[in-house]
Amino acid sequence: MAIIEVKNLKKKYGPPAGGLTAVDNISFEVNEGEVFGILGPNGAGKTTTLEMIEGLKGITSGQAFLDGHDVSKDTRTVKSLIGVQLQSSSFFEGLNLLELLETFGALYNRKVDAMELLREVQLEEKAKSQHKELSGGQKQRFSIAAALVNDPKVLFLDEPTTGLDPQARRNLWELITEINKKGKTVVLTTHYMDEAEILCDRIAVMDHAHIIALDTTQNLLKLPGLSTSIHFLVDKPLDIEQLKAITGVTSVQSEDHTYRLTTDNSEATLSDLFKLSREAGVKLVDLQLHQPTLEDVFLKLTGHGLRD
Ligand SMILES: Nc1ncnc2c1ncn2[C@@H]1O[C@H](COP(=O)(O)OP(=O)(O)OP(=O)(O)O)[C@@H](O)[C@H]1O
Numbered sequence: 238m239a240i241i242e243v244k245n246l247k248k249k250y251g252p253p254a255g256g257l258t259a260v261d262n263i264s265f266e267v268n269e270g271e272v273f274g275i276l277g278p279n280g281a282g283k284t285t286t287l288e289m290i291e292g293l294k295g296i297t298s299g300q301a302f303l304d305g306h307d308v309s310k311d312t313r314t315v316k317s318l319i320g321v322q323l324q325s326s327s328f329f330e331g332l333n334l335l336e337l338l339e340t341f342g343a344l345y346n347r348k349v350d351a352m353e354l355l356r357e358v359q360l361e362e363k364a365k366s367q368h369k370e371l372s373g374g375q376k377q378r379f380s381i382a383a384a385l386v387n388d389p390k391v392l393f394l395d396e397p398t399t400g401l402d403p404q405a406r407r408n409l410w411e412l413i414t415e416i417n418k419k420g421k422t423v424v425l426t427t428h429y430m431d432e433a434e435i436l437c438d439r440i441a442v443m444d445h446a447h448i449i450a451l452d453t454t455q456n457l458l459k460l461p462g463l464s465t466s467i468h469f470l471v472d473k474p475l476d477i478e479q480l481k482a483i484t485g486v487t488s489v490q491s492e493d494h495t496y497r498l499t500t501d502n503s504e505a506t507l508s509d510l511f512k513l514s515r516e517a518g519v520k521l522v523d524l525q526l527h528q529p530t531l532e533d534v535f536l537k538l539t540g541h542g543l544r545d
């Protein structure tokens with residue numbers, strides 16, 4: 238079931254003539270219970286899209302529905318159903334983490350078990366600390382706890398791991414996965430391919446205000462024209478025709494003692510390749526398998542990389 242429905246959504250900034258169209262007529266649905274990612278480079282329109290759905294930003298044309306409520310008409314209801322990760326700068330000074338969460342709960346007229354929320358984001362030892370005393374990763378986790386005070390159905394995360402070190406990013410991925418497992422729908426934006434690949438059930442790829450692809454992560458990686466390649470070095474030359482005859486192989490390139498095979502069945506190709514080299518008494522060195530990534534998908538779809 239769709240918990241979010243976006244229909245021909247458009248956002249224009251600036252004067253009607255010559256203004257900038259940040260989001261241009263996009264449509265998509267988010268299913269209840271999934272982790273939905275919006276992936277795209279800087280300026281693609283990701284934040285603008287989220288903020289329109291959250292009811293925080295006016296819609297130029299089109300509609301968005303959250304759990305059946307029109308976000309531009311039933312804004313209050315929508316706000317009660319969603320959790321939005323706040324920018325860290327907006328936290329009051331002088332209150333500790335427990336007090337902050339209780340205060341946010343009061344804003345929603347809710348009594349919250351602040352300690353339980355802190356436990357959920359692994360910050361219970363920091364309960365009596367001030368926000369400014371937290372590390373970058375801890376701040377991000379706290380902002381997620383803050384977004385959960387009203388027990389929302391949908392959690393919105395705008396680039397949740399930007400600026401974090403690899404370990405802190407992985408911790409946050411685990412946290413997001415845990416929250417999702419407990420039944421919350423998660424909508425996040427990112428320009429990290431690995432993040433999208435690991436976390437998201439489905440991904441909308443955005444570029445220049447448009448959605449240029451939307452599918453499950455697995456299907457996006459099966460886009461025609463993307464192939465797996467196998468690279469290796471040899472101590473003695475291998476026969477090109479024999480390599481071409483290997484199961485799954487779609488092309489063979491060789492230069493000096495380096496070979497590059499593309500394949501549509503990497504397992505079968507690898508197994509045949511090992512057999513062939515063993516029989517020919519050839520040693521394979523530095524064997525590498527390159528499987529398509531979302532980076533390749535993006536390049537294929539747009540003709541340019543994610544970062545310019
Ligand atoms: N308040 C605003 N007024 C005018 N233009 C804006 C405003 N907010 C965003 N824009 C423009 O709209 C376009 C989309 O911006 P948006 O913030 O939605 O992109 P984004 O995909 O979130 O980018 P990033 O990855 O950098 O966060 C950009 O060209 C941006 O400059």
Ligand SMILES: [Mg+2]
Pocket residue numbers: 283284285395426
């Ligand atoms: Mg943004």
